Each structure stands twice: as C-alpha cells, then as structure tokens.
C-alpha cells in the first residue's frame with residue numbers, strides 16, 4: 001500500500017505513561033514496571049517459557065478457543081500485506097499469521113521483552129517474510145503497515161497504558177488499513193466460566209477486569225476516523241474488534257497524539 005491517501009496521523013515523539021518525550025527512547029529499552037511486577041513469571045522467566053510456549057497450553061488457557069480466535073484474526077488480513085503483530089503470542093500464532101500473508105507478504109512482530117524477541121527469532125528462523133524486534137507499544141510506531149494485529153495484549157496492560165497503545169496502533173495504518181484487537185470481554189450472565197474467570201483475573205491478571213466492559217473504540221482519540229466492528233465469541237467471553245481506517249475527517253488536530261490524553 002502506498003502512502004498516497006493515507007490519513008496523516010501524527011508521528012511525533014510522545015511521552016509514555018507521563019514520561020517526558022526526551023526519555024521516551026530509554027523507556028523503549030526497558031521492560032515496563034507493570035510487566036516485571038505482574039507477569040515476570042509468564043514472559044520474563046526462561047524456565048516458564050519452556051512450558052507456556054506450546055499450542056496445547058495456549059488452547060487450554062483460552063478454553064479451547066485459541067484456534068478459532070487465531071484463525072478469525074488472521075483472516076482479517078490478505079496475502080501480500082505488510083502486517084505488524086503487536087506483542088508476542090505463545091504457540092503458533094505468528095506462524096499462522098505469516099502463512100496467511102504468504103511469501104509476498106511481510107510480518108513484523110514487536111515486543112518489549114528481550115526474552116520474547118529472542119524466542120520469536122528462534123521459533124521463526126528460516127522464514128524470509130518474518131522479523132522480530134524490541135519495541136514498547138506505549139510509544140509511537142516508526143512506520144505504517146497495511147494491517148496490525150493485537151492478540152490478547154490489552155487486558156495485560158494497566159488502563160492508562162491501554163489508551164496509549166490503542167492510539168499508537170491506530171496511527172500505524174493508513175486509509176483502508178485494519179487494526180484487529182482480540183481480547184477478553186465480559187461473558188453473558190449465567191456463563192459457566194464467569195466466576196472461575198473472575199477468580200483467575202483477581203489472582204493472576206489484575207488489569208483484565210477493567211477491560212471487560214470497556215468499549216475499545218472509546219479508548220481511541222480518533223475513534224471517528226475508523227469504522228468499528230465487534231464480534232463476540234464463546235458466550236461473550238472473547239471479542240474481536242476490527243477498526244478500519246477511513247479518510248480523515250478533520251485537518252485540525254493533526255498534531256494530536258497519545259501524549260495529549
């Protein structure tokens with residue numbers, strides 16, 4: 001996709017979590033506090049990686065829904081596109097996405113944890129159309145893509161970082177580009193897993209509860225520049241949200257960015 005016709009979304013340096021812009025570069029090189037405090041065991045510990053990075057484990061964690069959620073997300077993109085995967089995912093998600101894009105397409109995966117990037121590079125070795133690099137998604141992306149896929153990241157970040165991440169991802173596509181979010185959602189009343197999930201979240205995933213009733217579109221500063229579509233799965237426990245960029249409506253606010261929240 002060429003740059004012509006792309007909405008001119010701001011690509012100015014912005015602060016992450018209140019940090020002045022001049023230290024944003026340093027922030028990009030360190031693991032966020034919320035990650036090391038809450039998810040060290042899951043993403044920063046080499047021993048756990050061995051157990052967690054298996055399709056069967058990912059499938060169990062998602063109550064057997066991993067395959068269909070991954071397929072639904074991958075099907076939002078087309079052969080030959082350049083797509084960003086916003087954060088590493090255990091199991092075979094990146095492989096599926098790369099397969100969907102084909103040899104002419106390109107998948108770039110970014111993650112803030114060096115261990116995850118090293119693991120991705122190991123897993124995806126030999127694939128010409130995939131690359132992985134360190135990046136903190138609370139900071140703006142340095143380029144644009146045809147599409148972006150954010151698979152179960154938003155429930156793992158504090159609410160204030162979530163809005164920065166959503167804005168930064170939306171700024172990463174041009175007109176017609178899609179940003180796809182797959183994540184938890186509040187299950188319907190009477191869902192047999194409602195209580196077990198509440199317990200799991202309270203024990204292991206402290207930021208998840210705040211996402212369940214959150215309209216992801218409402219987090220976006222430029223909500224109106226996108227067409228939003230949401231599909232619920234598994235009794236409402238999971239959501240797939242597709243934001244498709246339309247033509248920009250207003251020239252005013254061109255310099256607006258996640259820093260202005």
Ligand SMILES: C[S@@+](CC[C@H](N)C(=O)[O-])C[C@H]1O[C@@H](n2cnc3c(N)ncnc32)[C@H](O)[C@@H]1O
Nearest residue numbers: 087088089090111112113116136137138152153
């Ligand atoms: C995509 S999420 C959850 C994926 C899912 N639980 C799975 O099966 O792997 C996990 C990843 O998000 C990464 N992450 C968390 N905060 C991030 C940030 N601000 N920028 C980039 N990556 C981030 C973590 O390092 C971790 O590798």
